[in-house]
Amino acid sequence: MSNKQQVAVLGGGSFGTAIANIVAANGHQTFLWMRDQENAARCQQSRENERYLPGVRLTEGLEVTADLQRAAAATDLVFVSIPSHSFRSVARQLRPYLKSDAMVVSTAKGIEPEGFTLMSDILLQELPEHDIGVLSGPNFAKEIVAMQHTGSVIASESERVCHAVQQILRSETFRVYANTDRGGVELGGALKNIYAIICGMAAAMGAGKNTQAMLLTRSLAEMGRFAGEMGANPMTFLGLAGVGDLILTCTSDLSRNYRVGYQLGQGEPLDAVVSGLGQVAEGVNTLHQVKQKADELGVYMPLVSGLYSILFERRAVADVVRELMLGEQSNDVEYRGA
Numbered sequence: 001m002s003n004k005q006q007v008a009v010l011g012g013g014s015f016g017t018a019i020a021n022i023v024a025a026n027g028h029q030t031f032l033w034m035r036d037q038e039n040a041a042r043c044q045q046s047r048e049n050e051r052y053l054p055g056v057r058l059t060e061g062l063e064v065t066a067d068l069q070r071a072a073a074a075t076d077l078v079f080v081s082i083p084s085h086s087f088r089s090v091a092r093q094l095r096p097y098l099k100s101d102a103m104v105v106s107t108a109k110g111i112e113p114e115g116f117t118l119m120s121d122i123l124l125q126e127l128p129e130h131d132i133g134v135l136s137g138p139n140f141a142k143e144i145v146a147m148q149h150t151g152s153v154i155a156s157e158s159e160r161v162c163h164a165v166q167q168i169l170r171s172e173t174f175r176v177y178a179n180t181d182r183g184g185v186e187l188g189g190a191l192k193n194i195y196a197i198i199c200g201m202a203a204a205m206g207a208g209k210n211t212q213a214m215l216l217t218r219s220l221a222e223m224g225r226f227a228g229e230m231g232a233n234p235m236t237f238l239g240l241a242g243v244g245d246l247i248l249t250c251t252s253d254l255s256r257n258y259r260v261g262y263q264l265g266q267g268e269p270l271d272a273v274v275s276g277l278g279q280v281a282e283g284v285n286t287l288h289q290v291k292q293k294a295d296e297l298g299v300y301m302p303l304v305s306g307l308y309s310i311l312f313e314r315r316a317v318a319d320v321v322r323e324l325m326l327g328e329q330s331n332d333v334e335y336r337g338a
Contacts, residue, residue: 004027004028004029005028005029005076005077005164005168006028006029006030006031006074006075006076006077007020007023007028007029007030007031007075007076007077007078007079007168008030008031008032008033008071008072008075008077008078008079009023009030009031009032009033009078009079009081010033010068010071010072010078010079010080010081010082010090010094011033011034011080011081011082011083011090011107012032012033012034012035012036012039012040012043012049012052012064013052013081013083013141014049014052014053014141014142015081015107015139015141015144016032016079016081016107017032017049017052017053017056017058017141017145018053018139018141018144018145019079019081019107019135019144019169020032020058020059020062020079021056021058021059021062021145022144022169022171022174023062023168023169024058024059024060024061024062025059025171026168026169026170026171027061028168029061030059030061030062030063031062031063031064031065031070031071031072031075032058032062032063032064032065032071033064033065033066033067033068033071033072034064034065034066035066036066037066039051039066040064040065040066041064041066043058043064044063044064044065052141053141053142053145056145068093068094068097069097072094072097072098072102073097073098073099074099075098075099075102076101076102076103076164077102077103077104077105077164077165077168078094078098078102078103078104078105079105079106079107079135080094080104080105080106080107080108080119080123081107081108082108083108083110083282084108084109084110084111084112084119084282084285085110085285087106087108087110087112087119087122088112088122088126091104091122091123091126091127092126094126094127095126095127098127098130100129102130103130103131103132103133103158103160103161103164104123104127104130104131104132104133105132105133105134105135105154105156105161105165106119106120106122106123106132106133106134106135106186107134107135107136109136109186109189109190109193109282110190110282110285110286111190111285111286111289111290113285113288113289116289116292116293118183118186118187118190119134119186120132120133120134120182120183120186131156131158131160131161132156132158132161133154133155133156133158133161133162133165133182134154134155134156134182134185134186134189135152135153135154135155135165135176136152136153136155136185136186136188136189136241136245137150137151137152137153137189137240137241137244137245138150138151138152138240138244138245138247138248138249139152139245139248140248140252140254140255142254143254144173144174147173148173149173149175150173150174150175151175151176151177151240151244152169152174152175152176152177152240153176153177153178153179153185153239153240153241154166154176154177154178154179155178155179155180155181155182155184155185155186155241156178156180156182157180157182162178163178166178177239177240179236179239179241181232181233181236183227183230183231183232184227184232184233184234184236184237184241184242185236185241187223187226187227187230187232188223188227188236188237188241188242188245188246189241189245190282190286190290191222191223191226191227191286191290192219192223192242192245192246192249192250193249193257193282193283193286194257194283194286194287194290194303194304194307195215195216195219195222195223195246195249195250195303196249196250196255196257196258196261196283197257197258197260197261197264197283197284197287197307198215198219198250198261198303198306198307199212199215199216199219199250199251199258199261200250200253200255200257200258200259200260200261200262200263200264200265201261201262201264201265201307201310201317202215202261202265203258203261203262203265204261204262204263204264204265204266205265205317212250212251215250215303216246216247216250216251218302218303219246219250219303220237220242220243220246221332222301222302222303222304223237223242223246224237224242225299225300225301226290226293226294226297226299226301229297229299230297257282257283257284260273260274260283260284264310264311265317270284270311284311287304287307287308287311288308288312290304291304291305291308300330302324302327303324306320306321306323306324
């Protein structure tokens, strides 16, 4: 592979914009695709994504476009940074424009309800001829563009994908680690959003550091237990895409899901919180899907069940917390890595 590549990032949200900025700054020909033609033209003209990353200058050479064919044709690598509910339709639109050896990497952190399908599995279904991967980790876009030192994980069965992403994104402040457990890395990115809502609720209700530590640790245990049943390696959850992303998302109000939980903990109704957010909080959708799948598989996930009963069965928080504390006794460390 030559040093300079042609790269497309699909999705004009905060993370997609941040990734496109890194790639362009590394000297690669880079396109940032947005569905909204007016917004794309505005960003291209002003050199700023005012809605998602206000005040951040877009790297010179980064082209913002609403023309998917222009963005994707002749590209060596495509990052798909589209919310989960639109992910499949965009992957399908992308298919006719890709050259035969193009690599495609998902950065989305969600699950499609039909068949409990991960985003990278959607790529496999819609783009079966292409090498695919997943980029995930404790990566707040605002800190990436502020040049804060950041680590992420590229997961793929393809060494070619891992190597390409590591080289294309590598910088003095952004480091990418490789992993072959694509499913585990992707599940980590999706599951932690549920626990961010729980931790936000706890913070709003005055929980202390003891409570925070217990929630983080038991959340990690649930994530590993569930992922193991889904065929992932529980040891993946000891890395950046697991415990790293969990700590970040569950302890900062930069997390949309944490903010949802915080507002819920202050007594605001779920519908009002979600509608007022202005961006997608994947954790609310993921909660539905994980609760259903955990019940189907018989996986013990008391935190998921507790949050579900609060949000969708209108149970009192105090009653759920009491049951969680007085419920079935269990071991601390419940799984062993492969």
